[in-house]
Amino acid sequence: MSEQDATAQPGIAPTARPTAGTMFAALYGELAPHEWRDPASEHDAYQLFHQRSLAMGWLDDRAGAGEGNASGGRTHVAPGLWAMNDAGRGHPLAASGPNLISWFQVEASALADGRSLPVRPFLRCAQDTTERIGAVRLTAVQVLLPVQGIDASARPPYAPAPSMRTPDWFGECDPRARVSVKVRIDGGLDPSIPPVATRFAHRIVPPDQNVFTGGLDEAVPPGGFPPPPFDDRFWNGPPRHGMTLSGELAEWSCDAVGWLAATVADSAAHLGIRTPVLFTVARA
Template sequence: MFAAFHGELVPHPWRAPESEHDAYQLFHQRSVAMGWLDDQSSAAGDERASKAPGLWAMNNAFCSTRHAAAEPFAWFQVECSVPASDRPLPVQPFLRCAEDTTALIGTAHLSAVQILLPVQGLAPASRPRSALVPSMETCDWFGERAPQSRTPVRVTMSSGRTPSISAVAQQLVSHLVRLEQAVFLPGESGRADEDATLPSPFADDFWNGPPLHGMTLDGELAEWSCDAVGWLAATIADSAAQLGVRTPLLLTVVRG
């Protein structure tokens, strides 16, 4: 998984610009503290066998308060463990860990989030019938939000060189509409769209780029937060996998 944060990051006045606590170190420490890091490769012998697996292995991270307007102010890359058959991709904890990291560096004014979803690693056939979209079990977490917290968003999804997501655009919208949840209320229709809202934050050979095939969907989130975006991303990943998508998806959520 890969996540990029767009917007503005205002540095904390008390933080040393060249602090040794950079984004990589902070993200790693937060992952360890929450039990999310799968770091068994660094263990040995019986200790390795006794360690519980985490949700991801650390790859890289970057955060800067100085960046070009079209570039993300922070990005995070992990190697995601295969989720259990009744669990979603761990996008919510991933974005929460990234959000906690940036909060220690500065005050973020987030305008968009981009996430690379490894949909190809999901196996919808192995999902129990009670957990075809596992994130549905937690949608009530967003049920007590104030009505004024609801935020319009534009969601774009790209399957890169493969037309898999644009081919199921209307089916995906219908699937999201049928889900009994109010975390994300999609518009009446989505459209196949080759124009990405934001440029890809990484090189084409990193995934399945360039982003030639995609779809755009307008809707409303229960709130503008990494928590809600993470829930939506996990829900879209499982929904797309059920419809036969077997390629990485670049998901972009832009605040309206």
């Protein structure tokens, strides 16, 4: 370290590892804690989410790794899909959120060219964590998508929209599991979504998939979605410029919501949107 320079400013260190950006998930609904669980248990959302992410091999350990191991050799640490930031059950701003039952914040690692934002594994861990705490009845899922971290021009020809490689996972869903949903895609103060809403919707609902069917629906009021449980400065908020769709989802699961969220992020990046996007799905 050199001596302090009075003209120096805070900034990004040259050792900074590139990342896609901050991903935040909020689950809304009802949570009935398991009767065997101690309300003061140390096994809280933070600890459970961290351990679940680590167990699945999705946690990026590199930020906290030392330079070497006890024998003086080099430590090889795992890259992963995200690094842990925080998680909890109470509202992170101590506000009275509408049925917020849990929330999770991670730093998404830089994306491989042929991969989507890891929203499905992220929501898998969020759901597993919340269900470890209690019985869950989800009414809405909200995800802040770091679209600015997706380089659409780097997509390989075989995966222009990587999530579109996996809709068949939902092909064996019980047809009776389909649910009506409404979807809000919001760019906050950034006005770039409304002018491309029609093309955006066509990308999200192409004819060769059945995971989500529907279209733009201007009759759904944006105020019918829960406000995000974080500060406006965190993402260029508040919610303002966006679009709303209504339709059917193959099943009411975090997995299906995650697929749709990844598709929205891929589509937004292809349309040149370079801002965090607040994505919310609620049961209609």
